[in-house]
Amino acid sequence: MKRATLEPDHLLPAHHLPPPWPGREVQLDGTMTYVRDTPATRPGAEPALYVHGLGGSSQNWTDLAGLLADRLDGQAIDLPGFGRSEPGRRYTIPAFADRVVRWIEHSGRGPVHLFGNSLGGAVTVHVAGLRPDLVRTLTLISPALPFLDPRRSLQGRMLPLLAVPRGERLAAWRLAQIAPEVMAQQVIEACVADATRVSEQRRQEVLEEILIRYEATHYAAAYVRTFRGIVSSFLRAYLPGPGSLWRIAAAVRAPTLVVGGLRDRLVDVRVAPQTARVIPDSRLLMLDGVGHVAQLEVPRLVARAVLGLLTETEFAGIRPDMAG
Template sequence: MKRATLWPDHLLPEHRTPPPWPGRPVRLDGSVTYVRETPATGPDAEPALYVHGLGGSSQNWTDLAGLLADRLDGQAIDLPGFGRSEPGLRYTIPSFADRVVRWIEHTGRGPVHLFGNSLGGSVAVQVAGLRPDLVRTLTLISPALPFLDFRRSLQGRMLPLLAIPRGEQLAAWRLARIAPEVMARQAMEACVADLSRISDQRRAEALEEIRIRNEAAHYAAAYVRTFRGLVSSFLRSYLPGSGSLWRLAAAIRAPTLVIGGLQDRLVDPLVGPQTARVIPDSRLIMLRGVGHVAQLEVPRVVARAALSFLTESAETGPAEVGPAEVGPEETGPARVRPGRAGAGQAG
């Protein structure tokens, strides 16, 4: 585990709140994958791919992709069943990883700088562990890697749905009775530690996206089945066999940056340090007062960590030291504190 540092804030573009980047549907292997593209603003920009979390979409990367456009030519995809992508046949980590692999192969842009948040982080770990030829660097933001104490996650309240036959139908019935405004507020409260950091424009965009997804007949089933697949992957990771995400993480050879929020209410904050300890060439930064979607809540801090990481990865890495823990408003290098991990063991 290496020390994560922060790029100087004044070298980033001036603060602005761009609208979601333009998107387009692409038919791939018989179904539509929706992709948003953030055009590069620098001449030597390298390809990047952004993968969202459970219930999210490619819009979750709007701010970060814009801040990194001088270095990265970004694409953000909607996973099957989410955003504006058509539903998939299966909603498991391996099936989502297969779609990401197929997308990279289809576009011919690999190897890419791969970013994943939450569910997208577990998908990115699967891709990087199995297809190292497609991944230049890996950035994981609150990755949903295995932990067994679901009392440490608001998602634990969904576990009874998995034991109910046709639980997705019950979920659809409940979702239909929640006003989009209420759902948007609940989602923000679950994912964000300080709601004052979210602009009115981003709130309006989130509300509009919820309205659109509620019109999709497949969405509730996709959500519940994906959650079931995620929980199954957690359980398999502590059993013998080849399906362990922790074993895949230990096999990753790409330089990796792990970013976690200490106020994360969906993924146990201990997962971040454990992930960085398991992945051989890793850096860790934990953000005080930040929740589950740091790229939405504090995009400039995440961009500064990513730019410093990308620069270091292009040159030589520093000597191994402990993880960094910083507040979201700090402008200097990340300060190092002794790390302690307790969320799972590598197989």
């Protein structure tokens, strides 16, 4: 593990607030997956894929993907049951990883520069560890790798829900009791350390995403079942066997950037440094005064670290066909 390198800010585009990148519906293995494209702004840009966290969507990557469009030809997907994608059959980390693998294979763009936030971090670690041929570099932002102290996460309050039969019905009822505007504010406060960094445009987009959740009858079940899958993966990580996310992380060979926020309220702040220690070729960036979604809260800082990773791997002579 080493310290992340930050490229100069002037290498990034001027400050801007792009609208959500255009999306499209793609049939994949009999279900619809929603994909947003952030086209590259110059020839020769390399493919990138962005994977969101629990309760998030492809829209979480709008700013970062735009800032990196000079170097990366981006796509961001909605995982099954989230955003605008249809529900899936299973909501486990391996199942989500299978969907990411299938999308990379279906799109024919691999190997890709792979990004994951929170749940998406665990999913992309799974992909990078088991399918190194599909990954050029890996960027993890507050990855939800295993920790066992529920006091370290606001999500710990949901644990009793997992013991309730048909807990998703209770979750759906609870969702219906909260006004969308209130829910949007709660989401922002949980995910970022400084809410003033979130523009009015982004707040309205969060609200629009929440309205979609209210209309999707499958959303509560997808959320609860995914949370159950995360907890299950955390418990398995400390038991013998090949399914441990920590063992899979140790098998990652792609050059990796790990970003953590020191005011993360959803993932134990000790997880990002631990992840960087476990992944062999890693560099770590811990951000003071930043929460769970650094790509939303301080996208330019994250983009500078990503450029540092890309420059370093190019300088080291790591070709796409050698990555992983």
